[in-house]
Amino acid sequence: xxxxxxxxxxxxxxxxxxxxxxxxxxVAGPELYEQARADRLGFWAEQxxxxxxxxxxxxxxxxxxxxxxxxxxxxxxxxxxNCLDRHVEAGNGDRVALHWxxxxxxxxxxxxxxxxxEVKRAANxxxxxxxxxxxxxxxxxxxxxxxxxxxxxxxxxxxxxSVVFGGFSAESIRARxxxxxxxxxxxADGGWRKGRVFPLKNAVDAALAAAETSVxxxxxxxxxxxEVEWEExxxxxxxxxxxxxxxxxxxxxxxxxxxxxxxxxxxxTGKPKGILHTSGGYLTQASFTHRVVFDLKPETDVYWCTADxxxxxxxxxxxxxxxxxxxxxxxxxxxxxxxxxxxxxxxxQKYGVTIFYTAPxxxxxxxxxxxxxxxxxxLSSLRVLGSVGEPINPEAWVWYREIIGGGTTPVxxxxxxxxxxxxxxxxxxxxxxxxxxxxxxxxxxxxxxVLDEDGTHVGKEAGGLLVVTEPWPSMLRGIWGDPExxxxxxxxxxxxxxxxxxxAHLDADGDxxxxxxxDDVMNxxxxxxxxxxxxxxxxxxxxxxxxxxxxxxxxxxxxxxxxFVILRSKKAKDVSATxxxxxxxxxxxxxxxxxxxxxxxxxxxxxxxxxxGKIMRRLLRDVAEGREIGDTTTxxxxxxxxxxxxxxx
Ligand code: PRX
Numbered sequence: 001x002x003x004x005x006x007x008x009x010x011x012x013x014x015x016x017x018x019x020x021x022x023x024x025x026x027v028a029g030p031e032l033y034e035q036a037r038a039d040r041l042g043f044w045a046e047q048x049x050x051x052x053x054x055x056x057x058x059x060x061x062x063x064x065x066x067x068x069x070x071x072x073x074x075x076x077x078x079x080x081x082n083c084l085d086r087h088v089e090a091g092n093g094d095r096v097a098l099h100w101x102x103x104x105x106x107x108x109x110x111x112x113x114x115x116x117x118e119v120k121r122a123a124n125x126x127x128x129x130x131x132x133x134x135x136x137x138x139x140x141x142x143x144x145x146x147x148x149x150x151x152x153x154x155x156x157x158x159x160x161x162s163v164v165f166g167g168f169s170a171e172s173i174r175a176r177x178x179x180x181x182x183x184x185x186x187x188a189d190g191g192w193r194k195g196r197v198f199p200l201k202n203a204v205d206a207a208l209a210a211a212e213t214s215v216x217x218x219x220x221x222x223x224x225x226x227e228v229e230w231e232e233x234x235x236x237x238x239x240x241x242x243x244x245x246x247x248x249x250x251x252x253x254x255x256x257x258x259x260x261x262x263x264x265x266x267x268x269t270g271k272p273k274g275i276l277h278t279s280g281g282y283l284t285q286a287s288f289t290h291r292v293v294f295d296l297k298p299e300t301d302v303y304w305c306t307a308d309x310x311x312x313x314x315x316x317x318x319x320x321x322x323x324x325x326x327x328x329x330x331x332x333x334x335x336x337x338x339x340x341x342x343x344x345x346x347x348x349q350k351y352g353v354t355i356f357y358t359a360p361x362x363x364x365x366x367x368x369x370x371x372x373x374x375x376x377x378x379l380s381s382l383r384v385l386g387s388v389g390e391p392i393n394p395e396a397w398v399w400y401r402e403i404i405g406g407g408t409t410p411v412x413x414x415x416x417x418x419x420x421x422x423x424x425x426x427x428x429x430x431x432x433x434x435x436x437x438x439x440x441x442x443x444x445x446x447x448x449x450v451l452d453e454d455g456t457h458v459g460k461e462a463g464g465l466l467v468v469t470e471p472w473p474s475m476l477r478g479i480w481g482d483p484e485x486x487x488x489x490x491x492x493x494x495x496x497x498x499x500x501x502x503x504a505h506l507d508a509d510g511d512x513x514x515x516x517x518x519d520d521v522m523n524x525x526x527x528x529x530x531x532x533x534x535x536x537x538x539x540x541x542x543x544x545x546x547x548x549x550x551x552x553x554x555x556x557x558x559x560x561x562x563x564f565v566i567l568r569s570k571k572a573k574d575v576s577a578t579x580x581x582x583x584x585x586x587x588x589x590x591x592x593x594x595x596x597x598x599x600x601x602x603x604x605x606x607x608x609x610x611x612x613g614k615i616m617r618r619l620l621r622d623v624a625e626g627r628e629i630g631d632t633t634t635x636x637x638x639x640x641x642x643x644x645x646x647x648x649x
Pocket of ligand 1: 500
């Protein structure tokens with residue numbers, strides 16, 4: 001975030017007190033904060049007891065070996081049982097779990113009883129294919145019910161899923177399947193996006209052809225009806241394998257620390273890290289926060305989180321949190337503007353959505369398209385609006401409340417990360433007087449601080465680095481296969497305080513305003529991308545000698561990827577700058593996925609470097625954002641940056 005926008009953020013003075021009528025009915029009240037303050041561990045133990053335990057736990061937290069936490073570790077539970085069977089057993093089998101809407105307009109309504117039955121069968125199918133406790137299953141699916149069924153079936157067996165976002169390339173699948181040593185992959189022939197079928201299975205085929213792995217089977221859901229290649233013996237159709245599986249499956253309890261999933265996310269180095277989450281603590285915090293942040297009334301609410309299941313928001317707030325709470329939710333396959341720009345609002349109207357959770361990028365692009373689009377629909381069912389994924393600028397926040405929320409619906413801005421597993425900082429809609437642009441207060445039971453570089457608390461009306469000072473139930477348990485990187489990345493800067501990688505400011509009330517990443521991680525449309533990862537993709541192309549990538553601020557996507565490359569004189573001698581830029585944009589999409597494709601690539605003769613050889617990305621960001629160039633005194637050659645500026649202009 002640029003300095004000017006930080007200033008405007010911190011001068012934001014609009015305040016929205018909760019409506020007393022809302023507060024009177026609210027799920028969460030101010031007493032939660034007091035309870036958690038009085039007895040933090042007791043508070044979390046109480047939240048955990050809202051789940052079903054096959055064997056109750058006796059110890060809440062074991063923090064004897066930081067940063068390796070164990071929560072509720074002597075208890076046993078089954079995550080899928082908590083999301084399914086227990087609701088059916090409580091007499092809520094007929095409640096709708098998923099209102100699924102396909103992009104072409106087909107739809108399915110799935111009750112808790114039906115979802116439970118499908119997951120039981122899928123668990124048997126996976127067990128028949130040799131999947132058992134601790135095995136890794138990669139899932140590369142579009143936003144279809146089978147994605148949810150697959151995750152829960154894996155969880156039911158005590159196995160570990162690794163969902164790979166459907167927009168990632170074959171190369172990204174290869175890296176993830178290999179790193180986790182997955183035994184089985186679940187994919188689809190294709191899915192619907194922007195009015196056409198995009199193929200998926202072929203990417204899995206390409207990934208597996210290149211991978212050194214022991215993947216035994218690929219289970220393929222039929223969705224796109226597109227042609228696929230078939231490897232006899234390895235590939236199976238989902239519907240065939242499901243038909244052969246037994247319908248009954250009894251859920252067994254697993255230790256609370258049994259791994260639940262690995263989810264890869266970008267860090268500051270080129271290689272994505274496999275964030276590991278386990279069962280009891282994760283489900284406790286995902287379900288608790290889902291209930292209180294969104295004021296969930298499972299009997300009457302219709303909840304919709306627009307996140308893709310390939311990201312952590314899809315894991316915690318489309319699968320585990322809502323299903324553990326017995327919520328009725330909408331799941332939508334496609335893009336917001338297909339086949340028309342009002343598609344999302346049409347879906348809200350159709351299902352009477354009451355709670356809506358989306359990202360600032362989406363809100364900003366709707367703002368740009370104009371209020372008349374949402375205003376053509378009946379959005380009066382909405383009663384809570386959530387935001388996640390990146391800092392939300394006050395204008396977008398207020399537009400969200402006014403236009404989507406009819407001027408009365410509370411907006412909660414929720415800060416968290418793949419690593420934190422669940423919401424850490426957010427207003428509570430019946431309690432907090434909200435401030436546009438601020439995530440505000442740590443959740444009950446969560447301890448946050450803002451420190452300066454030396455680890456000293458910054459105090460009010462000051463900025464610094466965001467840390468979590470006490471372990472929390474849904475915290476990551478590690479980086480898959482790399483305990484050293486886990487220690488080094490999060491626990492070396494401030495000892496046993498978790499370093500989040502975000503800058504934050506505390507206002508006069510002590511409320512938290514998030515200011516974006518302080519490391520080389522970019523946030524493009526709420527998706528996390530690493531500058532290093534894109535740089536390595538660029539230099540893997542034979543025409544590139546050197547590359548530097550920056551996240552330049554972008555009105556709609558928050559940040560955008562901008563790359564500066566030096567070409568190899570021989571290899572690139574017949575390539576024009578325009579051709580090189582096109583070629584390399586496509587190359588990055590192929591290496592990582594379309595989300596990483598740079599908005600712009602500039603061919604330059606030199607990169608600005610310090611005397612010790614470090615690329616000064618700060619200056620490149622100035623160039624990319626069309627700003628006055630900052631302090632250049634540490635550059636070896638200060639003319640370099642002027643040449644670059646001229647090239648760009
Ligand atoms: O920089 C913060 C930003 O997104 C990062 C986490 O990205 P990821 O692991 O992909 O998870 C995104 C969904 C939880 C954070 O380090 N971020 C996320 N939510 C917010 C945010 N920044 C400001 N405000 C938020 N509400």
